[in-house]
Every structure is written in structure tokens, then in C-alpha cells.
Amino acid sequence: MISLKGCHFPKDAVLYAVCFYLRYTVSYRDLEEIMAERGVRVDHATLNRWVVKYSPIVAARAQSKNRPTLSSWRMDETYIRVCGKWMYFYRAVDKAGNTLDFMLSERRNRPAAAGFFSKALSSNGIPSKIVIDKSGANAAGIREVNKILNRFGCLTKIETVRSKYLNNLIEQDHRFIKRRVGHMCGFKSFRSASATLDGIEVANMIRKQQFPSTATSGFRLFVEIAGRCVR
Template identity: 30%
Template sequence: MKIPCTMPGLKGYRFPREIVAYAVWAYHRFALSTADVEDRLAERGVMVSRETVRNWVNRFGRHCADCIKRDRPGTSDKWHLDEVVVPINGEKFWLWRAVDANGNVLDILVQKQRNAKAASRFLKRLIDRFDAPRAVITDKLRSYIRPIRNLAPNADHRAHKGLNNRIEGSHRPARKREKLMGRFKLPGQAQRFLAAHDQINTIFRPRRYRLTAKSYHHARADAFDLWSAYTLEMTA
């Protein structure tokens, strides 16, 4: 089986842009390693090393994530914030994540600390991009209290673990990939991968249980149309 290639060539790259985009999509959409993607491409007649796949993922995963964030419709003004521990090279780091009321991942940030300073840094990133929210849902971590009071004084802060199930579920795909990758080796690697992974999964994993079969098929077709447009925008 061959991958059809009809788009203009990608300057500086030996392989067509459709093949590069397919590798990035397969890596982030499914729980695959770079070796798995290498084998899927080989079955399609494309001989490429896993190191090349890794370079493609690092280079163009960010491009696609930036395009998704750029084209996303207006976000909800109700945010859910949470943090989970991520072991990196034998040390404990914290993955801070924010999603809106629609389940869209707004941003992630890997940090060493889980204190008010770290919470303030993450919240400031969010407000700089999306403006202050109407409501913020967090768990009972007290480190959120002062940053929210200082940076979003008009926001309704609800600290209740039971209200934050939406974001708890958003951690699962990252946990699955973390296990597959045998833990992250560097904080920068974790930040780079998760920032792209969360955004790409946003468009290719709609909440299927809420959709009819016909609506799901339309959502999937729309996602592939967007991906084709992002593929055309790729540059070396």
C-alpha cells in the first residue's frame, strides 16, 4: 500500500510532506512508538529510520499544535485546572494542565514545584493568552488561592475535587503515552511532546459517546480536512 502524494514537495526534505504529516499524525493519534511508526511506513513502501520519525515528530508536531490553537473557536470562560506528578529521570516534576468547559486543553506546563509561585506562573500564561476567566475549578490545593485572587480577582474560584472530573479524564491519554515511552527523560522533552499531543488529540478524539454515528463521521472528516490544511502549511 502506498501513501498518495499530490501536494507540493517539502523544501529540504527527501520525503513528500504527506508522508511526514502521516508519521506525525500516527505517532500522536495512536499509542505508537517511533519504531511502530517506522514499521507502518515500511508496510506502505516508505523506508525511513525511527530517528527520522522522531525528528519529524519534534519539528512538525509543534507546528500542527500551533495551527490547532490558532484556529480553535473561542474558548469557554470556565476553566478547570489540575496538576499531576510526572517522574522525569528519577526526579519528581509536576504537569500543570488547564481545560475549558468544552474539554479543550488550553495549555500545559511542566514545572519542578507545586506551590503558589508555580501556580501563578501557569495562571499568568493562561490569562495572557485567553484573558481572565469567569470561573476557575481546582482541587483543594491551597497554592491556587492567592494566584487566582491576584490575577483573576473577579473569577469565581471553586475548590472542590468532585467538580474537576473533566480535567481528571484529560490526564489519561498522557499517562498512557508516558508508560509507552518508558517515562520522560527531560522536562523539555515532556513539555514539547505533551503540548503537541494534547492539541492533536483534541481534534481527533471528539467525545464520541455524545455524538450520533453520522455526527462522529462528520467530525472525523472535518479533522482530516484540517490536518490536510496544516500539512500544506508545513515549512522546513
């Protein structure tokens, strides 16, 4: 559950602002005006703090509520500019296009790839195969994960498939993230970038209808994922 202790605004107003910013191409100043039109006076800097604080919490809860995914994965990374430098946003989807996991990294190398795969496996189980492009770092990351699995007595070995054609699925899926990030003024820190991207991914998963729910709107589902808020 998300704790809103110390927050002087109604819980629905906080979650509405966070959800709206993550889902739609608005700036914090635009959102400040939108909230004011709904009777909530809140500074754009406060809105930024809400997004950075609550997005990772909602993302963590979303992983536990996600529908079961398929065992054939597509993995790739895209570029995100943070503090004037290009960083790497690792992402994976299954062959149906459902988002599996995501992770921002300062580097694109074997340890980063292995760390991402370990994170994805911990929340989605062991896939039968992972489709990647020609990246040597990603292939090395899968080999590293297979060694770890073997060390723990797991007989399952993840198959590596290198195919740019099959990987078009995730490359196309990058577009939602890139479109949302492209309208921002840029990230000022790794922490804020990672937190905001986590939230954008959850908004994307809601758009894909990846959660079993009877919620009547994307916002209500966002609140449902966030859980009962504690004041």
C-alpha cells in the same frame, strides 16, 4: 506555516508520521515499521526528531484555530516522569471538557501555577471562575493573576472555586494523556517531553472535535492546523 526545508521526505509523510505517533499508542520502532509498509524508509531516531521539532509548532497554531471556549474553567496538574524524576503537567479544560491550555513544569508551586494561568489567559481570555482542588499553590497562582489584572486596570476578578467533585471533569480528562504517555519508554529530556506532550494535547483536541473544519479525517485536520508546508 511549518517549514520542511532540509527534510528529504514528502511533507505528507512527515506530518502523517507525527500525527500517527501523537494520536495512537505506538512506539517509534513500531512507527518505523508502519512507515516502511507504506513505502517510506525512515529511522526511528528521525521520527523522534520530527515529533520533537514539529509538535510545538502545530500546538501553537492550534491555539489560534480553536473554537471559542466557555468562561468556567477546571484546572489541575498530573505527574509525568522525565529523566527519572516526577514533573508536573498543568492542564485546564472548560466546563464542557474542551481543552484550554497545558504546560509542563519542573516544579509545583505558586510561580509555576501563575505562569500557567498567564499562558492560558493569553490564548483563551479571562474566565469568570476557575475550579481547582485543595492545592494552595494553584489558589496562590490565581491570586497572583488577579493582582496583575488589577494592576493593569482590569476590573474583572477571577473567582476561585475549590471543589474536588467539580474538578472530576479534568481528572478524567487526564486519562487520554496518561494512557498515551504510559506506553512510552520514558522521556530523556524536558524539551522532548514538553514538545511531545504539546502534540498529544493537539491530537486530543482533534479527537474532541474542537476545531471548525470540513476535514474528512483526523490526519487531514492535523495537516490543516499545521498550515501550508514550505519546503
